[in-house]
Amino acid sequence: MPLLQTDAVTIRFGGLTAVSEFTLSMEPHELVGLIGPNGAGKTTIFNMLTGVYKPSEGEIQIAGTPTRHLKTPQIAALGVARTFQNIRLFKELNVLDNVKIGGHMHNRYSVATAFLHTAHFGQREEAAEREALDLLKIFDLHARAHDLARNLSYGDQRRLEIARALAARPKLLLLDEPAAGLNTGETIELMEKIHEIRDRFGLAILLIEHNMELVMGICERILVLNFGRTIAEGTADEVRGNPVVIEAYLGEPAEAAAL
Amino acid sequence: MQEFLQNLLNGVAVGAIYALIALGYTMVYGILKLINFAHGDIFMLGSFTGFYAGGWAAAHLNGRAGTWMSWLVAGAVMLLAMTVCGLFGYLNERIAYRPLRHAPRIASLITAIGVSFFLEYGGQFVFGPDPKFFPTLVKKHLIRVDGIVTTNYQVLVLIVAVIFMAILQFIIYGTKFGRAMRAVSFNFETASLMGVPTDRIISMTFIIGSVLAAVAGILYGLSYPKIDPLMGILPGLKAFIAAVLGGIGNVPGAVVGGLVIGIIESFVGASQFSSFRDAIAFVILIVILLFRPSGLFGKYEPEKV
Amino acid sequence: MKQLPWWIRDAISAAIFVSALIGLSYGLEAIPIQGIAYYNRIIVLMGINITLAVSLNIINGHAGQFSLGHAGFMAIGAYFAAFLTVDYFSPWVNRIPEGPAQWLAQNGLLLLAVLSGGTLAAIAGFIVGQPSLRLRGDYLAIVTLGFGEIIRVVILNIDTVGAARGFIGIPAWSNFFWVYFFCGLTIALSWRLVNSSVGRAFLSVREDEIAAEAMGVDTTKYKVEAFVIGSFLAGVAGGLFAHYTPAYLNPTMFTFIRSFEIMAMVVLGGLGSISGAVVAAIILTFLPEGLRAAKDMLHMSKDPRMVIYSVMLVVLMLTRPQGLFGRREIWQLLRRKKS
Numbered sequence: 008m009p010l011l012q013t014d015a016v017t018i019r020f021g022g023l024t025a026v027s028e029f030t031l032s033m034e035p036h037e038l039v040g041l042i043g044p045n046g047a048g049k050t051t052i053f054n055m056l057t058g059v060y061k062p063s064e065g066e067i068q069i070a071g072t073p074t075r076h077l078k079t080p081q082i083a084a085l086g087v088a089r090t091f092q093n094i095r096l097f098k099e100l101n102v103l104d105n106v107k108i109g110g111h112m113h114n115r116y117s118v119a120t121a122f123l124h125t126a127h128f129g130q131r132e133e134a135a136e137r138e139a140l141d142l143l144k145i146f147d148l149h150a151r152a153h154d155l156a157r158n159l160s161y162g163d164q165r166r167l168e169i170a171r172a173l174a175a176r177p178k179l180l181l182l183d184e185p186a187a188g189l190n191t192g193e194t195i196e197l198m199e200k201i202h203e204i205r206d207r208f209g210l211a212i213l214l215i216e217h218n219m220e221l222v223m224g225i226c227e228r229i230l231v232l233n234f235g236r237t238i239a240e241g242t243a244d245e246v247r248g249n250p251v252v253i254e255a256y257l258g259e260p261a262e263a264a265a266l
Numbered sequence: 267m268q269e270f271l272q273n274l275l276n277g278v279a280v281g282a283i284y285a286l287i288a289l290g291y292t293m294v295y296g297i298l299k300l301i302n303f304a305h306g307d308i309f310m311l312g313s314f315t316g317f318y319a320g321g322w323a324a325a326h327l328n329g330r331a332g333t334w335m336s337w338l339v340a341g342a343v344m345l346l347a348m349t350v351c352g353l354f355g356y357l358n359e360r361i362a363y364r365p366l367r368h369a370p371r372i373a374s375l376i377t378a379i380g381v382s383f384f385l386e387y388g389g390q391f392v393f394g395p396d397p398k399f400f401p402t403l404v405k406k407h408l409i410r411v412d413g414i415v416t417t418n419y420q421v422l423v424l425i426v427a428v429i430f431m432a433i434l435q436f437i438i439y440g441t442k443f444g445r446a447m448r449a450v451s452f453n454f455e456t457a458s459l460m461g462v463p464t465d466r467i468i469s470m471t472f473i474i475g476s477v478l479a480a481v482a483g484i485l486y487g488l489s490y491p492k493i494d495p496l497m498g499i500l501p502g503l504k505a506f507i508a509a510v511l512g513g514i515g516n517v518p519g520a521v522v523g524g525l526v527i528g529i530i531e532s533f534v535g536a537s538q539f540s541s542f543r544d545a546i547a548f549v550i551l552i553v554i555l556l557f558r559p560s561g562l563f564g565k566y567e568p569e570k571v
Numbered sequence: 572m573k574q575l576p577w578w579i580r581d582a583i584s585a586a587i588f589v590s591a592l593i594g595l596s597y598g599l600e601a602i603p604i605q606g607i608a609y610y611n612r613i614i615v616l617m618g619i620n621i622t623l624a625v626s627l628n629i630i631n632g633h634a635g636q637f638s639l640g641h642a643g644f645m646a647i648g649a650y651f652a653a654f655l656t657v658d659y660f661s662p663w664v665n666r667i668p669e670g671p672a673q674w675l676a677q678n679g680l681l682l683l684a685v686l687s688g689g690t691l692a693a694i695a696g697f698i699v700g701q702p703s704l705r706l707r708g709d710y711l712a713i714v715t716l717g718f719g720e721i722i723r724v725v726i727l728n729i730d731t732v733g734a735a736r737g738f739i740g741i742p743a744w745s746n747f748f749w750v751y752f753f754c755g756l757t758i759a760l761s762w763r764l765v766n767s768s769v770g771r772a773f774l775s776v777r778e779d780e781i782a783a784e785a786m787g788v789d790t791t792k793y794k795v796e797a798f799v800i801g802s803f804l805a806g807v808a809g810g811l812f813a814h815y816t817p818a819y820l821n822p823t824m825f826t827f828i829r830s831f832e833i834m835a836m837v838v839l840g841g842l843g844s845i846s847g848a849v850v851a852a853i854i855l856t857f858l859p860e861g862l863r864a865a866k867d868m869l870h871m872s873k874d875p876r877m878v879i880y881s882v883m884l885v886v887l888m889l890t891r892p893q894g895l896f897g898r899r900e901i902w903q904l905l906r907r908k909k910s
Binding site: 057059078079080083084088089091095096097098099100104107108109111112114115116117118120121122123124125126128129131132135171172174175 | 576577759769771772778779781784787788789800
């Protein structure tokens with residue numbers, strides 16, 4: 008049973024068909040890339056996978072469970088976590104709290120427990136703190152645990168978002184443009200980190216990216232979208248030479264050159 | 267049937283007043299996404315301007331006025347009220363709202379409530395909390411048609427309201443300024459990048475809304491002569507609900523909303539539930555927001571993720 | 572201390588707290604200043620205001636939901652608790668001869684009445700919380716305002732509790748101890764909540780609902796939970812208020828102005844700051860008293876309180892919208908100054 012299965016998923020907003028017949032199957036531990044010009048529908052697909060939008064047609068299944076009628080938190084409970092294109096951190100909270108909230112599903116308890124400070128409370132809080140710090144160490148952010156999220160540098164904020172998503176203990180991690188705004192050095196670090204977390208946590212990762220070095224460098228399989236349709240699918244080499252793909256990118260010279 | 271038409275007419279007359287106030291709410295919300303809580307109190311200021319100006323005029327005319335003279339005075343009083351309210355509306359935006367344009371929502375909300383209370387309780391302080399009696403600017407006649415009784419006031423309200431709504435319609439759809447207003451309400455940043463003087467447009471929007479509220483204040487004072495500094499609270503809230511009912515940001519919607527609320531209130535007031543007449547508007551609000559938050563004519567705008 | 576089991580730790584804290592309260596309540600009454608009763612009264616009302624402000628802070632400050640109808644919850648708690656005591660508990664207690672038995676019965680039944688009032692208010696909070704699931708910001712504020720008004724109008728029409736005439740004959744069983752007992756409980760609850768997974772969930776809803784949901788936070792449940800907890804505490808405050816001399820209720824005590832006053836406390840203190848809400852409640856309880864004295868001194872005929880309130884709020888929003896402490900607590904700000 009594949010970890011993620013989407014069948015001919017389509018979504019329309021009024022008269023606009025944003026995504027058309029998107030079909031993807033992912034096994035655990037796979038690293039798949041989703042690329043395409045701006046507006047191709049990539050983030051919309053993420054939004055459908057996480058329950059923010061409901062598809063007009065088609066089925067999505069996570070580990071065999073259909074998600075059409077599930078709300079976002081329920082889908083998260085199935086093991087799907089994500090980062091956002093425009094960084095959605097909890098800005099007024101500190102770094103540690105951001106990650107702790109990421110782990111909310113695994114370290115929560117009732118109001119009564121919180122009020123009475125029972126032994127259970129103590130255990131859960133200690134566990135939450137420990138897990139959060141461990142995740143922050145992976146990204147070298149533990150020194151800044153008590154800083155406010157909004158005071159972090161852009162690159163640190165992007166990494167914090169990934170740490171937060173990992174706290175949810177996902178089986179499938181969706182990364183939306185994780186390298187946006189990073190320089191070459193940071194991008195290489197990110198590529199290594201992605202490999203590291205995939206191996207360490209046994210994740211399947213689906214990522215959206217415009218940075219061709221990253222995508223071609225780490226993705227085992229790549230899907231290319233244009234105007235909501237999948238126009239190509241294959242390994243990095245297959246996609247790179249595909250004339251349909253190159254034409255779709257002709258309006259984007261930097262990326263076309265990188266292909 | 268008679269009673270039905272009578273209630274309908276009464277409802278339309280009060281609804282027209284609500285509509286005039288609702289237009290101010292809807293225009294400001296359309297442009298700034300802000301609920302101008304103080305708008306109902308601008309309406310109150312209009313009434314009070316009419317009270318003082320009309321009183322002064324009456325004292326100086328000493329009953330010597332003929333019919334056309336009293337119409338002239340009434341017109342002058344209305345113009346004065348429009349000026350005063352326009353000024354207050356402008357100052358309100360300039361002093362209290364503009365600095366908070368980029369602040370979190372709740373700051374503007376609280377400021378708006380603060381200005382509203384300031385006008386209400388300041389009004390009590392300055393004018394005295396006791397109700398005053400609005401001067402009879404124009405002599406009241408009863409008009410009987412087919413067993414339905416109306417006054418020339420109600421006819422006046424309808425005519426004046428229609429005139430001003432028509433003027434507004436022309437401004438918004440027939441002038442360059444109106445086009446600029448619509449542009450700003452669609453997308454603030456783009457409009458300013460396109461060279462639209464957004465600050466001026468916003469000021470004008472507040473002024474226009476306040477002018478309409480002033481007209482409503484005068485008409486209300488004529489129709490329901492007992493006025494007091496807190497009189498703007500309930501009509502203000504009802505007019506806001508009317509704007510939401512019509513689809514907040516939607517100009518014709520505000521008019522329809524105002525009429526609908528006025529009519530429903532009129533019928534409820536005539537029925538056995540009359541003690542709940544003031545609460546019915548809130549019930550309508552909760553029902554709309556739960557079932558059709560974009561109102562009758564609005565569009566649902568989903569948040570971009 | 573940390574090694575002891577949790578319930579012993581809690582019990583010790585509670586015992587210390589209760590003893591301190593008992594000591595204070597006797598001490599305050601015994602101070603040989605003329606007119607001490609007047610000041611005691613203000614101090615007790617301050618305790619009720621603190622409870623109201625801290626409870627509203629849970630909804631507005633922690634969970635980020637605009638609630639402008641808090642007075643409605645207070646009213647429900649006040650009227651229901653008073654109804655229970657006047658119609659059922661008081662007659663029963665009066666039949667018991669004076670002595671420790673009666674004292675026990677009186678206090679026990681006060682507790683029961685107040686908690687029942689709080690529970691009914693919590694149910695109202697549950698209902699009022701439902702729109703929060705679909706509405707944001709300004710709209711939610713208006714709806715909660717509407718609910719507050721509806722509650723008041725409904726009470727205005729219930730004859731059993733005096734309707735517009737007001738509710739008299741309520742036994743004055745409430746005192747410094749009970750008011751500050753629940754005040755302390757409210758602060759403790761709010762503090763422990765915000766530093767727990769529940770509080771973090773509230774904060775995540777406030778900060779970014781969409782991101783919170785993506786992390787598996789059930790925003791629906793937590794929004795409603797915030798309303799229920801906040802309204803329960805407001806109802807308790809109402810019940811205590813109803814039974815405090817002069818133990819009289821009137822729907823005009825629970826208009827939007829009251830909601831606004833409570834909100835002003837939370838905003839002045841800083842939305843999200845518990846200590847801020849406490850400090851602001853203290854300031855805004857004494858301010859009207861100071862204004863009243865000034866009014867008498869200056870021989871003004873009308874009460875300028877509301878005008879000053881509103882100007883203060885507007886000026887505050889224009890100059891320091893984050894209030895006194897912003898989202899932090901007072902000790903966090905002091906700590907930062909030291910380093």
